[in-house]
Amino acid sequence: MDDLTGFQRDLLYVIAGADRPSGQDIKDEIEGYYSSEINHGRLYPNLDTLVTNELVEKGQLDRRTNYYAITNDGEQVIEDRRAWKSQYVD
Template identity: 45%
Template sequence: MFTPDGYVCHDCADELAIEYEAEPELIADGGITWADLTGFKRDVLEAIAQIERDGEEPYGLAISEYLEEQYVDVLHGRLYQNLDALEEDSLLERDELDGRTNSYTLTPEAKAMLEESTRRRADACGLQVIATDGGEDT
């Protein structure tokens, strides 16, 4: 997927572009497809999945800190507008941690979209995805 100097393999990038254009089955209940999501929204979903996997609580500040590894600065308004939009699209559920802090959880639809996208990207680059949750290899 990457060249030795850290750049994305051009053949893989072309294959990924084709795959993203043809993902009609990656649809949430609200009719939102993976391709409809902005890159930032996709990154938010990935951040929440990673934070959950690490056994941490995915709340706003934790999500922001995760995203700041990729983005120079994550503006508060941008993050929360996107979290609200993802909730409206039935891809996130919001729970209250305390009076001021909300926690966000991926819906089953969001998890399925993220998993399918991962499989497609791996396949486009000739990689195999191995299940780490005790499930079957894919």
């Protein structure tokens, strides 16, 4: 997780907390947290990085819509982050 940006880490958490969300679902959720619009040029390259790093799996819901699902490696990254963070914050 040390090589992920904060935004990528936030995307990973959103994906982990949902059941195969679409890119639009992820965008809507992350915009609620960031309180600003997230453009496609920021969202999708970062999702692709998570897929490339095998932390997220990308599949197709229909011809126009992809879904994203956390992998076992992605779940492990989140657990490792929680363990590291708990050393400093309750």
